[in-house]
Amino acid sequence: MPSKPDFHQTIDPAILYFGTPVVIISTENEDGTYNLAPMSSAWWLHDRCILGLGKNAQTWSNLIRTGQCVLNLPTEDMVSYVNLLAKTTGVEDIAPRKAVMGYTFVKDKFKKSGLHPVESCMIRPPRILECPIQMEAVLVTSHDLKGDLAEEQRTASAIEVKIIQVHAKQSVQLAGQINKIDPDKWKPLIMSFQHFYGLSSRSEDSKLATIDEEMYRTVKRQSSLRSPDVSSKSAESNLLAIAALGSMTFI
Numbered sequence: 001m002p003s004k005p006d007f008h009q010t011i012d013p014a015i016l017y018f019g020t021p022v023v024i025i026s027t028e029n030e031d032g033t034y035n036l037a038p039m040s041s042a043w044w045l046h047d048r049c050i051l052g053l054g055k056n057a058q059t060w061s062n063l064i065r066t067g068q069c070v071l072n073l074p075t076e077d078m079v080s081y082v083n084l085l086a087k088t089t090g091v092e093d094i095a096p097r098k099a100v101m102g103y104t105f106v107k108d109k110f111k112k113s114g115l116h117p118v119e120s121c122m123i124r125p126p127r128i129l130e131c132p133i134q135m136e137a138v139l140v141t142s143h144d145l146k147g148d149l150a151e152e153q154r155t156a157s158a159i160e161v162k163i164i165q166v167h168a169k170q171s172v173q174l175a176g177q178i179n180k181i182d183p184d185k186w187k188p189l190i191m192s193f194q195h196f197y198g199l200s201s202r203s204e205d206s207k208l209a210t211i212d213e214e215m216y217r218t219v220k221r222q223s224s225l226r227s228p229d230v231s232s233k234s235a236e237s238n239l240l241a242i243a244a245l246g247s248m249t250f251i
């Protein structure tokens, strides 16, 4: 039987959240307590992450003021924690728009969610024990979105943070290679159009994956110096290749 024709139509979606990993950001409040917030407008390139954050969030104020945060990545089976944090804010004076959406003020989001803090190595905000991947990060720069609109309408910003320390549970590491995450073991929680998903199993062979991960390295953090994860010969030759190309000629 011929399949039904599938035409494109022009549509006007209110949101364009096509599917990105959920990040729970921990930051430090003004009084020295800590805040948590789920978000998912995040992407990584080299040792940097760009975070899309509403400027009415406590997380935004904390990050701009302190310059520090931890990006904690939950797994697909940690949805219940994220749901306990959803529609909460650390801002006492809730913005009218958020109040209409049903947001409530929560001072202690670790208590509210049942997640547990664990000290970070380089910065003050704590990591979340339950998250298999935790990235300590510092603020580099922030850029208002909607620069084409009047200042009062620029309600969100893209914040560049630099990842200075990465922690990963052994259960998501590639066997015998401490600096590599095994994508067959790592099960990120994905938010797509406000709903939660996991990743399905690995698809057909990826041409991109024929490139050695070490070829992308632009920085060497303490952990990788402490625990080399590839044979020193191949790491060395990759670094030499990068040096020969001049830094950052490819992504």
Ligand SMILES: Cc1cc2nc3c(=O)[nH]c(=O)nc-3n(C[C@H](O)[C@H](O)[C@H](O)COP(=O)(O)O)c2cc1C
Pocket: 022, 035, 036, 037, 038, 039, 040, 041, 042, 052, 053, 054, 056, 057, 058, 059, 060, 082, 085, 086, 087, 088, 089, 090, 091, 103, 191
């Ligand atoms: C799954 C999920 C994803 C979210 N993604 C974002 C996001 O990418 N950017 C953002 O500003 N808010 C996002 N939010 C909403 C924030 O969590 C919300 O603004 C919250 O009030 C921030 O907390 P805070 O005010 O204590 O910082 C998301 C919420 C959930 C539950």
